[in-house]
Amino acid sequence: MTRVEVQYFAILREQRGVKAESIATAAATVAELYDELRVRHGFTLPGDRVRGAVNDIFVPASHPLREGDRVVFIPPVAGG
Amino acid sequence: MKPFAISAVPIEVAALARALADDRAGACVTFEGWVRNRNEGQPVASLEYEAYALLAESEGEKILAEARERFALTGAVAVHRTGHLRIGELAVWVGVTAEHRGAAFDACRYIIDEAKARLPIWKKEHYAGGTTAWINCATRGEHAGSAPP
Numbered sequence: 001m002t003r004v005e006v007q008y009f010a011i012l013r014e015q016r017g018v019k020a021e022s023i024a025t026a027a028a029t030v031a032e033l034y035d036e037l038r039v040r041h042g043f044t045l046p047g048d049r050v051r052g053a054v055n056d057i058f059v060p061a062s063h064p065l066r067e068g069d070r071v072v073f074i075p076p077v078a079g080g
Numbered sequence: 081m082k083p084f085a086i087s088a089v090p091i092e093v094a095a096l097a098r099a100l101a102d103d104r105a106g107a108c109v110t111f112e113g114w115v116r117n118r119n120e121g122q123p124v125a126s127l128e129y130e131a132y133a134l135l136a137e138s139e140g141e142k143i144l145a146e147a148r149e150r151f152a153l154t155g156a157v158a159v160h161r162t163g164h165l166r167i168g169e170l171a172v173w174v175g176v177t178a179e180h181r182g183a184a185f186d187a188c189r190y191i192i193d194e195a196k197a198r199l200p201i202w203k204k205e206h207y208a209g210g211t212t213a214w215i216n217c218a219t220r221g222e223h224a225g226s227a228p229p
Contacts, residue, residue: 007132009130009131009132009200009202010130010202010204010214010217011202011214011217013130014214044217045217053132053135053200056134056135056138057135057138058135058139072132072135072200074132074135074200075202075214075216075217076216076217077196077197077198077199077200077201077202077216078196078201078202078203078214078215078216078217079129079131079136079160079172079195079196079199079201079202079203080113080160080171080172080192080195080196080201
């Protein structure tokens with residue numbers, strides 16, 4: 001199991017009900033972790049509409065998770 | 081002052097404009113994004129912006145650096161608001177200076193277009209009837225970070 005810190009923003013923060021949580025996961029990649037959390041928390045956004053960031057850098061869906069990573073899932077953006 | 085900033089307080093346009101002052105510049109182009117009262121036919125009462133500030137600031141700096149590389153600029157700064165904004169409030173401000181107007185217009189357009197498409201910032205619309213919606217986050221639609229329409 002890998003322990004990571006997950007931070008939530010916008011629609012994911014509201015659907016989860018918290019801004020951040022520590023999670024022990026068997027997921028190997030950012031995409032696998034999102035799928036796990038989507039099922040557990042009922043996130044409405046499918047995985048292909050969410051981008052990943054690890055330790056404040058955008059990463060591809062296949063990015064491997066490491067102990068202590070800070071993971072953020074980025075819903076479709078709407079600045080401006 | 082950081083060239084790109086996320087701000088939880090109202091944007092001070094006069095201070096930003098002063099920071100751009102440059103004897104080499106013959107042109108200054110600025111863009112203001114305002115909160116408007118309608119979106120896709122629905123009356124909007126107010127807007128709430130939320131940002132992943134650390135990544136938004138580093139991505140914003142990247143966009144400004146790209147603009148400086150592509151266009152002959154003497155300066156470029158931008159600020160994006162977070163928090164609950166009323167109709168008419170300033171949500172985003174971009175200012176660029178250049179020796180000549182062509183580069184300034186093009187760079188300003190580049191920065192706001194890239195900012196809208198790439199910055200991890202989200203917008204929640206509050207409607208007159210009390211309902212709300214996160215823009216672009218309906219179950220079907222475009223991918224995060226895709227090009228603007």
